[in-house]
Amino acid sequence: MTASLDLFLLPLNRTDNLDVYSPVSVLGSPPPRRAGRGRSFDRLIVHLTFEGAVTPTPQERSKYLSFLVKTYYKASGSATAAMRGAAESLNKELLIWNREHSDKKGQLVGLLSMAVIKERRLYLLQSGPVYACLVQPDRTQYFHDEFTAGRGLGLGKATSVRFYQASLYSSDVLLLSSQYPDIWTDEYLHQVRKSTLRNTFKYLFPESIHSLDAVYIKMRTGNGQMKVMSWESVQKKIVGAKVPSGSLLDESRANFPRKLTDETVLTKTKTPGVPEEAVVKTSPKADKTKEERDKPKVFQDTVLPVTAAISRATKETLQHAIRSLTTLMKRMLPDESLFTIPSSVMLLVAMAVPIIVVVIASVVYFQRGKGALYEQNFINAQETAQQAMALDDPLVVREKWRSALEYVNSAEYYKITDESKVLREYINSALDELDIVKRVDYLPAIEERFPEKTVITKMVVADDGDLYLLNGTEGNVFHAIYTGQGYSLDKNFFCGPVTAYVVVGPLVDITLLPKGNDLDSAILGLDKEGNIIGCNPGNDAPYIEKLGIPDVGWGVSTNLTVDNTNLYVLDTEKNAVWIYWSTAGYKSTPTPFFGESSPNLNDAVDMVVHDGDLFVLHQNGIITKCTFSQINASPSYCEDPALITDPRPGYDRSATMDDSVFSKIQLLPPPDASIYLLDSQQNTMFHFSLRLRYLDRLMPKEPLKGNPATAFAVSTTRMIYLALGDQVYYAPLPW
Structure with missing residues (x-):
């Protein structure tokens, strides 16, 4: 290795x-x-x-x-x-x-x-x-x-x-x-x-x-x-003990006091090989501990001989430099009687010359040092890549390619060259082929600045391309209109906390509503108390209502989604998912998704529903898949955890995917019905079928500026969106 x-x-x-x-x-x-x-x-x-x-x-x-x-x-x-x-x-x-x-x-x-x-x-x-x-x-x-x-x-x-x-x-x-x-x-x-x-x-x-x-x-x-x-x-x-210089336990600086204290006095003590005037001795006070008394002794025995030797060498070097410089200049000039330079100037020149030499040598050293570090890491990357090409085990091959990429990262920490770029591209291509990765060339979607402390935590995209963004900091929604060259914020749009006959607090989630809905709204927002607000661009009077109270009362509502015009609300405190049937209206008492037995939902962070199948994403990145049933003899049942089918060589069915932890989930509706999951730490979207079979993943072609991803969206028009705090990017969905 x-x-x-x-x-x-x-x-x-x-x-x-x-x-x-x-x-x-x-x-x-x-x-x-x-x-x-x-x-x-x-x-x-x-x-x-x-x-x-x-x-x-x-x-x-x-x-x-x-x-x-x-x-x-x-x-x-x-x-x-x-x-x-x-x-x-x-x-x-x-x-x-x-x-x-x-x-x-x-x-x-x-x-x-x-x-x-x-x-x-x-x-x-x-x-x-x-x-x-x-x-x-x-x-x-x-x-x-x-x-x-x-x-x-x-x-x-x-x-x-x-x-x-x-x-x-x-x-x-x-x-x-x-x-x-x-x-x-x-x-x-x-x-x-x-x-x-x-x-x-x-x-x-x-x-x-x-x-x-x-x-x-x-x-x-x-x-x-x-x-x-x-x-x-x-x-x-x-x-x-003596420790090799440069090792982790290097004592060269650990034992050296930064400066002499007021208790330090100069004395004349004979030390072999060191001038008498250069020796320093500390006079310990009577009430000092043994450890405190040992410190000056270490200083005297270790530092002062070194300091004295440096002082003596410096003095002799300067004297020799002055004599040599005087002799040289007398020989070079035609009339040495006209050439009389004060000794102070000669001393200054003699001191400046070695300093300049040291500076030049240091620059050369650091340049060559960085070059050597680059070369070593680059060679390691090449060797590791060659090892990867010679192996057969897919898991070991993948680890080798990843190690090679880390060596390239280390090499480019010192400098970036055409060779390192080519090698990086080659390694990424090998990893992409192994992991079924599609690279995405993101562009900034919104040039305008959001208010300070904005963090986008949810995005939904309408069929016309309009973008709705939930600000998790204040619980309000921004509306962005597609202009053909990016997006522009709608200054007249309002959707967020409001005090009316129903008090709507900061929104915790939003979802897209079907066209022609009875609420005449484009999106629906939810606060933690179970209050909803329907918002539509150009409509100054949003729809506000309090959802029907479940038989066991409200806990804390955290997420909502719509499936076939029916509304699903996740209540983590009551460990429940409530269904509001569109035929009965949102004011009616909801139907619990689960019967007497339900999976643990206290750590659920997101959910989607497709034709009665519920996909719950947990804090640890695990998915629970449940199918709804109102038949007493055959109640709703769950696969907990739901297993992911990974067709890549060396992988099998598992509740996890590589070293990724999913933080968000989204359903792409028909005709290409499928599920996308977000790995925030890697700014990567994973694509799965409705049966949780891995299809591919979308990774940025170039690193994105900003924090780890906080939200994402995929539209029916094959556009993808990624938010990193208050920075929003978009790109076409690769085929």
């Missing part, structure tokens, strides 16, 4: 101001000899903490960590599928424990982070209110979502997880933590990334932090090794 990243793990734990040197919340593991298919190159890091009235023993914590690692490496398939399976297994274990110990006060809740590193790619799973951040030279990526964090593991049958992905480079720092201190700002974390390992604890755990459980992971170019270290061992190694 070509050069990969070495991982250095440092668990960090402080409990009630006490630093714990051997925390039992972290376990790092390379792949075992006998790993499941697709696990051979995976390195796993697990960070597991607990909250609740009951605290597991260290032995129990160790057992749970080992259980997660074994479960992960036994699984086959994608990394996210294996991580999800491990999290679900642990959830079952903790749920059993809580039920068996229900007589005790409180419950045991697991807060889990799982990080998988495949060469230079990070796959991250989180369950519960945990945090992660990836500190890189040019940015810091934060991985946390308070709205979808969930409560953790062990509280119910459903396992709430979320996934993230990122590229990794040498010198990156990954932090996994159960809390996130306010002091960890961007600037602060970049100082941590640049600091030595010994200073890491001081930076991450200042005295203001009383309790925290985290793990610090440092990346270094190497051959894929992983090393877990304790803070205690790091201290011993740094203080008592």
Whole structure:
């Protein structure tokens, strides 16, 4: 295997101001000899903490960590599928424990982070209110979502997880933590990334932090090794041993005080090989601890000989330079009696010349250094691509191509060349063929600026091409008109919170209404209290109504959709889907989609309906498919989870798709009835048949500027739309 990243793990734990040197919340593991298919190159890091009235023993914590690692490496398939399976297994274990110990006060809740590193790619799973951040030279990526964090593991049958992905480079720092201190700002974390390992604890755990459980992971170019270290061992190694220069435990700066304190005095002490006037000694106070007294001794024994040697060498160099420069200029000039230059000027020239030489040498060094790094990563990319072409196993081939692409990313971090562009295009073509990918050339759809803090969370497209966009921040809707050269915002359109005989709050979802509907509206909006508003361009008086109240009352309505003129409303609090038949009107009491038995909908985030078939998308990216029935002898039934049929070589039916986590779902109506799912983190749309057979996926041809995707839409006129916060793009749908 070509050069990969070495991982250095440092668990960090402080409990009630006490630093714990051997925390039992972290376990790092390379792949075992006998790993499941697709696990051979995976390195796993697990960070597991607990909250609740009951605290597991260290032995129990160790057992749970080992259980997660074994479960992960036994699984086959994608990394996210294996991580999800491990999290679900642990959830079952903790749920059993809580039920068996229900007589005790409180419950045991697991807060889990799982990080998988495949060469230079990070796959991250989180369950519960945990945090992660990836500190890189040019940015810091934060991985946390308070709205979808969930409560953790062990509280119910459903396992709430979320996934993230990122590229990794040498010198990156990954932090996994159960809390996130306010002091960890961007600037602060970049100082941590640049600091030595010994200073890491001081930076991450200042005295203001009383309790925290985290793990610090440092990346270094190497051959894929992983090393877990304790803070205690790091201290011993740094203080008592010599460490190779440039290594992670480089002590060259860790032991050097930034400046001399007021207690520092100059004395004349004979030190072999060092001028007497260059020695510094610190006078310790009587009340200082042994550790405090040792610090000046390290400074005296380590820094001063180096400083003195540098001073002496500099002095001798300047004197020699002055003499040489004087002799040279006397020989060059015809009349040395006319040439008298003050010594101060000669000194200035002598000092300037070596500085200029050093500057020029530094520029050359950094240019060549970057060139060398580019060349090494580019060669690694070529070698990995050649390995991919020589292999037969589709799963291994895919991983090799992905690794080659990561090496190209690393090479182009230093510079972009025609050769790197060609290689990137070749690798992307190979991956696209394997994964049935169609590239999309997006263009900005709306040049006008939206109001500040706008985040588009839902889009629907009318048959005439008009675009309706839900602003998740304020709960109002924008209307954009197609002009032939993009879209223009309709300044006169209103649809959103309104106070009338029915108070409509911020809208949580919108759906397109069929033409000629009784509401004379183009779209229908819903708030969380079950109130609806029908809006139409040019109509100043929107339709406002309160939906009929279910027999069990309203919980929290989160989504709505229309199928054959009937309205479906998702109520996550009541774990129900309500059907409002168009023949009875929206004021009538709704019919529950499910009978006595229903799937868990508490974590549902989106839904669509086609001819009575309900597709519910959950927070963890899993789909539940249900078919409606009003026959008592044959009630509504569900496939939970619904399995995706993947026709690609090396794949089979599964509840997940590669390493993707779906966040939005949309139904494309006939004649090309099918389902689209959005992977927000990759700005990618996945296309499936109504039987959930994978057809293809749509990926941007070039990276899009903005945040991860927040909404998408596909029109019957074969146009696709993608929103990244307040940036909206569109493109023709590829054939």
